[in-house]
Amino acid sequence: MKIVTKTLEGIADIQIFPIIGLIIFFIMFVALLFFVSRLTKNQIDEFSHLPLDDESDLSNEKIDSFNK
Amino acid sequence: MELQKFNYDNKLSRLFLFATVFWGLIGMLVGLTIAFELIFPHLSSGISWLSYGRIRPLHTNAVIFAFVGNGMFTGIYYSTPRLLKTSMYSELLGKIHFWGWQLIIVAAAITLPLGITVSKEYAELEWPIDIAIALVWVVFGLNLIMTMVKRRVQHIYVAIWFYIATFVTVAVLHIVNSINIPVSLFKSYPVYAGIQDALVQWWYGHNAVAFFLTTPYLGLMYYFVPKAANRPIYSYKLSIIHFWALIFLYIWAGPHHLLYSALPDWAQALGVVFSIMLIAPSWGGMINGLLTLRGAWDKVRESPVLKMFVVGITAYGMSTFEGPMLSLKSVNALSHFTDWTIAHVHIGALGWNGMITFGMIYWLVPRLFDTKLFSVKLANAHFWLATTGMLFFAVPLYFAGFTQSLMWKEFTAEGYLKYPNFIETVVQILPMYYLRAFGGTLYITGVIIMMVNVLKTVKSGKFVEKEEDQAPALQIHGEDKGHRFIESKPILFTILSLVAILIGGIVEFVPMFMVKNNVPTISSVQPYTPLELEGRDIYIREGCYTCHSQMIRPFRSEVERYGDYTKAGETVYDHPFQFGSKRTGPDLAREGVKTGPIYKPDSWHYNHFMDPQKMVAQSIMPPYPWIIKNSLNTGSTAKKIKVMQTLGVPYPEGYADKAVEDLKKQAAGIAQGLRDGGIDVADDKEVIALIAYIQRLGTDIHKK
Numbered sequence: 001m002k003i004v005t006k007t008l009e010g011i012a013d014i015q016i017f018p019i020i021g022l023i024i025f026f027i028m029f030v031a032l033l034f035f036v037s038r039l040t041k042n043q044i045d046e047f048s049h050l051p052l053d054d055e056s057d058l059s060n061e062k063i064d065s066f067n068k
Numbered sequence: 069m070e071l072q073k074f075n076y077d078n079k080l081s082r083l084f085l086f087a088t089v090f091w092g093l094i095g096m097l098v099g100l101t102i103a104f105e106l107i108f109p110h111l112s113s114g115i116s117w118l119s120y121g122r123i124r125p126l127h128t129n130a131v132i133f134a135f136v137g138n139g140m141f142t143g144i145y146y147s148t149p150r151l152l153k154t155s156m157y158s159e160l161l162g163k164i165h166f167w168g169w170q171l172i173i174v175a176a177a178i179t180l181p182l183g184i185t186v187s188k189e190y191a192e193l194e195w196p197i198d199i200a201i202a203l204v205w206v207v208f209g210l211n212l213i214m215t216m217v218k219r220r221v222q223h224i225y226v227a228i229w230f231y232i233a234t235f236v237t238v239a240v241l242h243i244v245n246s247i248n249i250p251v252s253l254f255k256s257y258p259v260y261a262g263i264q265d266a267l268v269q270w271w272y273g274h275n276a277v278a279f280f281l282t283t284p285y286l287g288l289m290y291y292f293v294p295k296a297a298n299r300p301i302y303s304y305k306l307s308i309i310h311f312w313a314l315i316f317l318y319i320w321a322g323p324h325h326l327l328y329s330a331l332p333d334w335a336q337a338l339g340v341v342f343s344i345m346l347i348a349p350s351w352g353g354m355i356n357g358l359l360t361l362r363g364a365w366d367k368v369r370e371s372p373v374l375k376m377f378v379v380g381i382t383a384y385g386m387s388t389f390e391g392p393m394l395s396l397k398s399v400n401a402l403s404h405f406t407d408w409t410i411a412h413v414h415i416g417a418l419g420w421n422g423m424i425t426f427g428m429i430y431w432l433v434p435r436l437f438d439t440k441l442f443s444v445k446l447a448n449a450h451f452w453l454a455t456t457g458m459l460f461f462a463v464p465l466y467f468a469g470f471t472q473s474l475m476w477k478e479f480t481a482e483g484y485l486k487y488p489n490f491i492e493t494v495v496q497i498l499p500m501y502y503l504r505a506f507g508g509t510l511y512i513t514g515v516i517i518m519m520v521n522v523l524k525t526v527k528s529g530k531f532v533e534k535e536e537d538q539a540p541a542l543q544i545h546g547e548d549k550g551h552r553f554i555e556s557k558p559i560l561f562t563i564l565s566l567v568a569i570l571i572g573g574i575v576e577f578v579p580m581f582m583v584k585n586n587v588p589t590i591s592s593v594q595p596y597t598p599l600e601l602e603g604r605d606i607y608i609r610e611g612c613y614t615c616h617s618q619m620i621r622p623f624r625s626e627v628e629r630y631g632d633y634t635k636a637g638e639t640v641y642d643h644p645f646q647f648g649s650k651r652t653g654p655d656l657a658r659e660g661v662k663t664g665p666i667y668k669p670d671s672w673h674y675n676h677f678m679d680p681q682k683m684v685a686q687s688i689m690p691p692y693p694w695i696i697k698n699s700l701n702t703g704s705t706a707k708k709i710k711v712m713q714t715l716g717v718p719y720p721e722g723y724a725d726k727a728v729e730d731l732k733k734q735a736a737g738i739a740q741g742l743r744d745g746g747i748d749v750a751d752d753k754e755v756i757a758l759i760a761y762i763q764r765l766g767t768d769i770h771k772k
Contacts, residue, residue: 017575025316034310
């Protein structure tokens with residue numbers, strides 16, 4: 001146990017880390033909501049179709065027809 | 069724009085898929101075995117490597133790291149190149165990853181039954197395997213990040229963010245929680261002790277659930293649910309918020325595993341608050357997954373894949389609602405240490421991870437082998453077996469949990485415990501254990517049916533080794549700002565995810581290790597004697613912590629039953645801590661206190677280890693004949709003392725050289741006492757050390 005405390009004490013000004021952490025935490029959330037609100041409809045459509053527009057999707061119909 | 073041609077390699081997905089099915093069956097069979105061992109304690113028939121305490125960790129590790137681990141890699145190696153419009157960065161790294169991971173699983177399957185364990189839940193593996201895990205994990209992460217770098221699409225789809233968060237966080241969790249000092253190749257002690265070790269462990273344990281069982285599977289959900297339903301995710305904006313909120317919040321919630329323990333109140337409160345907040349992103353994810361099927365519910369009726377996804381996502385929603393509820397202190401007072409927890413985690417494992425994996429397998433196998441699924445009917449049968457199996461497993465255990473906890477807490481009108489004898493509360497819930505084993509059997513039957521279906525499908529088709537695709541080369545647009553900028557920079561994105569998950573850890577750990585008041589010193593607390601230390605290592609080896617806690621919570625019912633509640637200062641020499649998380653048997657934190665309510669003499673313990681049912685007729689504890697028979701190995705005792713000294717345990721200078729001598733003296737005393745009572749036992753047996761340890765438990769604060 002002492003081994004860990006000693007190592008941590010060796011890091012300069014470590015006491016302030018939790019406070020910095022909390023500040024980043026809050027800023028991050030505000031920034032996130034701001035950025036998300038600025039995304040356009042086109043961008044959202046483009047992103048959300050990423051899984052669906054590969055060539056191998058052709059086989060989807062094939063497999064669906066197999067299963068019928 | 070010129071189109072570039074490239075290939076998707078299916079070989080790795082195929083390998084991981086087969087490994088998922090194989091290890092899934094093994095992990096679940098081990099689970100079924102221990103479920104039966106709880107009903108028939110003599111099932112292990114005195115074979116050490118079959119005993120509950122040793123193979124319960126094998127079950128948890130196999131299901132988490134072998135079944136779910138291989139499951140996530142199957143999906144990651146399939147979806148990542150397709151989402152990024154490129155082949156994986158390196159096939160070789162992928163192969164090293166696959167074979168390395170399987171070797172680690174085999175190593176775990178050998179060492180855990182042999183009792184080679186650190187005893188920290190889901191992190192039981194010893195240090196050489198830990199190092200191998202770290203290396204293989206880096207190989208996986210490197211391959212993933214470099215594939216992102218060479219992609220042909222600008223935007224990185226949200227599924228891949230979840231994969232990245234998984235890589236980064238699991239690396240951090242694994243390394244921080246596994247910092248141990250080796251005694252030998254197969255034995256090491258964690259650098260943390262007692263309550264601090266517990267905090268690090270449950271920060272790890274909780275986030276192993278978050279970042280090994282949840283985030284990668286959310287990534288799979290964001291890919292395979294749109295694929296299977298053939299429509300985009302319900303809300304992409306929600307998925308962005310879901311991602312960041314989830315990884316920011318999850319990492320703080322670990323202390324909710326230590327409510328009412330000796331952990332300082334501020335840390336417990338932090339864990340509760342963040343657990344409650346977690347409902348929001350978790351349900352955001354669930355809603356996003358389920359609503360993707362809007363307008364496609366007719367397909368759910370026909371497709372076993374979608375059915376499984378729906379039940380899987382619903383189970384995710386249920387268990388992520390239940391989790392925060394369980395972290396409320398008043399609910400936790402009732403649920404903790406009971407089968408309620410077991411029910412809760414199995415809604416997650418059988419429902420969420422299991423169903424998503426099965427759905428993915430049924431979707432993938434026909435595509436990988438360019439054929440149709442052998443039998444949709446069998447897949448539907450599997451769906452029903454899995455769903456009913458899960459319910460038969462969990463519902464009885466909920467009842468078992470409430471029942472036993474209420475019995476533990478019930479007082480008579482005169483103010484005495486109504487059920488002072490722990491075994492009464494065990495006998496009461498045994499029927500529920502039968503039902504659980506029945507539920508598990510149903511679930512495994514489903515998995516076996518799936519195996520047949522998969523094999524038949526594989527045989528009827530031809531493996532598609534490579535699939536060709538084409539896309540224009542990546543062109544970075546100049547006008548990107550804000551979140552799009554972050555998304556387009558894989559390395560920056562990885563670093564930000566790392567920062568996000570480090571914050572919660574730092575806020576909890578730094579004060580916990582730095583502020584002395586958090587672990588008030590108790591002057592009468594002394595290091596273990598060499599014999600007790602060896603006994604403690606036997607306790608660890610046998611996995612006693614899987615059924616016995618060493619943490620008396622400050623409730624009247626517990627103090628009355630077990631003795632004074634556990635204090636943080638009592639645990640300062642416990643490398644590793646042994647709080648446990650489940651009371652299948654009674655708490656042992658004050659087992660050695662002579663004036664305490666549960667004290668038993670040495671001879672009782674001796675006979676109890678040999679044949680528990682002789683001492684407590686209805687006990688479900690297995691016998692431990694090998695502890696009676698085996699001689700204690702004192703070869704590394706001196707080294708153990710030295711390692712403890714390195715860790716800050718205040719043995720006198722040079723004590724290591726005298727340790728074995730002291731050990732023998734103490735052992736002779738205990739053995740003589742037993743012989744005086746008519747028990748024929750030699751000084752050097754393992755049982756003597758174990759008795760020494762058990763009789764030491766909780767006694768320090770009673771010393772004058």
